[in-house]
Amino acid sequence: MAKNGQPNRLIHEKSPYLLQHAYNPVDWFPWSEEAFTKAEAEAKPIFLSIGYSTCHWCHVMERESFEDQEIAEILNRSFISIKVDREERPDIDHIYMTVCQAMTGQGGWPLTVVMTPEKQPFFSGTYFPKTGQGRMVGLREILLQIADLWNTDRVKVLAAGKNISQTLEDHLSHAESSGDLDEAVLQDAFHTLKENFDPVYGGFGQAPKFPTPQNLCFLLRYWKVYHEDQALKIVVETLTHMFQGGIYDHIGYGFARYSTDEKWLIPHFEKMLYDNALLAIAYLETYQATKNELFKEVTEEILTYIQRDMTAPEGGFYSAEDADSEGVEGKFYLWTPGEIKAILGENDGEAFCRFYDITQKGNFEGENVPNLINQKTLSQTKIFQEQRAKLLEEREKRIHPFKDDKILTSWNGLMVAAFSIAARVLEDEKWAQGAARCADFILKKLRNDNGRLLARFRQGEAAYLGYIDDYAFLTWGLIEMYQASFQPKYLQEALLLSQDLVTHFYDDQKGGFFLYGDDGEQLIARPKEIYDGATPSGNSVTALNFLKLARLTGQHEWEEKALGILRTFSPTVSQYPSGYSYLLMALLFRLSDTQEIVLVSPNGLSSLREMIREINHQFRPFTVVLAADQTLEKDIPFMKGYTPQNGQVTAYVCRNFSCQAPITDINQLQTLLDDSQIQM
The missing domain is CATH 1.50.10.10 (Glycosyltransferase)
Known part of the structure; x- marks a missing residue:
């Protein structure tokens, strides 16, 4: 565990999220057999915390609880604590998020789960403050109550975990098909x-x-x-x-x-x-x-x-x-009129502030998120291209958010x-x-x-x-x-x-x-x-x-x-x-009626450019295009039958399982594509 600046086990991980917690006083484990073996040997419940590196409330919970010596002492004494990066382990996250949603009616990150050494959950929630706030119960109280229940009525806890796990398995198992969608x-x-x-x-x-x-x-x-x-x-x-x-x-x-x-x-x-x-x-x-x-x-x-x-x-x-940057949400992205004018000059700065709604009052905690909500002429953004580039250059000097x-x-x-x-x-x-x-x-x-x-x-x-x-x-x-x-x-x-x-x-x-x-x-x-x-x-x-x-x-x-x-x-x-x-x-x-187009060229891909441009000009989400190539014939045997007509670039167009005559004229292709109105 982290004490006197010593890291915990997470220091050996690659996940940025886990590394963010490597110096917590909590004796964190990554998801591993080591953790579950220790929990079973010591007969302790698992405290599972799932999040990701750019999660704002994950950072808040870390500062309030996981960096707190009192919370760490409770966790280290009564639980085996595991940290999981949901982006590395979506399988674990999906299962226990489903549990949380079923138990509480909502989900999100940080995801907090307490479970048996056999990975069967019996408590779940999301963010908890260290101590209770209004109707929100505090993590300290939750941990102490669970630890007491685990020691005094473990049979009931284990039974609850087993029942929840069985319900989860039934919920996640989709029934066999019962008909077609129409x-x-x-x-x-x-x-x-x-x-x-x-x-x-x-x-x-x-x-x-x-x-x-x-x-x-x-x-x-x-x-x-x-x-x-x-x-x-x-x-x-x-x-x-x-x-x-x-x-x-x-x-x-x-x-x-x-x-x-x-x-x-x-x-x-x-x-x-x-x-x-x-x-x-x-x-x-x-x-x-x-x-x-x-x-x-x-x-x-x-x-x-x-x-x-x-x-x-x-x-x-x-x-x-x-x-967050410098521990403040949005700080990297916010502006005041004074900052804008100092960078762009008085006249350009005034025009930019007017166009992008940068005011003395501000729209976010006294500062400003640039926006065009009240603008009717969006094409004028091009006028400010040079000014935006100057502001970006200046913004790059700020302390960046974590990446x-x-x-x-x-x-x-x-x-x-x-x-x-x-x-x-x-x-x-x-x-x-x-x-x-x-x-x-x-x-x-x-x-x-x-x-x-x-x-x-x-x-x-x-x-x-x-x-x-x-x-x-x-x-x-x-x-x-x-x-x-x-x-x-x-x-x-x-x-x-x-x-x-x-x-x-x-x-x-x-x-x-x-x-x-x-x-x-x-x-x-x-x-x-x-x-x-x-x-x-x-x-x-x-x-x-x-x-x-x-x-x-x-x-x-x-x-x-x-x-x-x-x-x-x-x-x-x-x-x-x-x-x-x-x-x-x-x-x-x-x-829908789909279209399959096979393009054949005697002179390589470059000669297909005009036909490809014509196909891509419109929104054609039900069209797929092949360029005939000998190396694909093993995977697509029918491709062998397509050859250039009269030594010219040729398009073979099939629609709804019916093929048209080969086309070598770009105008013919355009007409055929335009006539191919997709119908259900």
């Missing part, structure tokens, strides 16, 4: 999102407001299929208002995690890689659909932020930036997808290069000797067998990489990963995919997740991945597996369709 769930989801839409400030529901980009991507596809203008309007207004708000960093770019108010004005200042990846995709697709230049510019700024601040020298992407520099395969997969779609839609090679560097790094460095994908890389160490999200999100990224570059290796890697996912994660009895593999640590339950929350679920992404792979390869078994996912979770999804918007994107792909 159009009704799509329409239910749309109407729920429409009812929850905020017509004044965009987004859904009341404060706090989260971006939920997969809802927006679903609505874009719903608009495309049903020609429902309201769906597109919701997307456009939400993305516009989010950009105007303080949730967007107008000086250094990128989005914060969420807004504490309905206007998107005051963010919770942490920035997460996954939010920015998914939002970049939403802005890109909406730019494709509307040709609104604002959405293109926001996308480019998000990816610029990622390249500048969140990219490792090896090519992978870092996980997050904290909300979680671990590289997670799952979140990197999302960013590979975002960079790849940007390369394809915006025709900018630098985004393709960013995607390739990351994808190549992950494929090279985050695999073990057996070829199994690994979940986390930091300081030269790759660790933890990959979870479903690692496989699903990286496969998504690789499919997008192939669609952007037509380099066969990325499609081949997507197929290999998908086969590995089936081998280790598929439930042959009830369908769907487990969160962790059959070769991973076996916990008290083996859950499957379908809810599309802060990120889409691995099952949802896998369903759409497999449908696309089926169209790209002609291998029908991928479609069967995707349909199995839809059937397995149909009872759950039917209860609240809007909670599964990414899965509904897979359903839309399944039910």
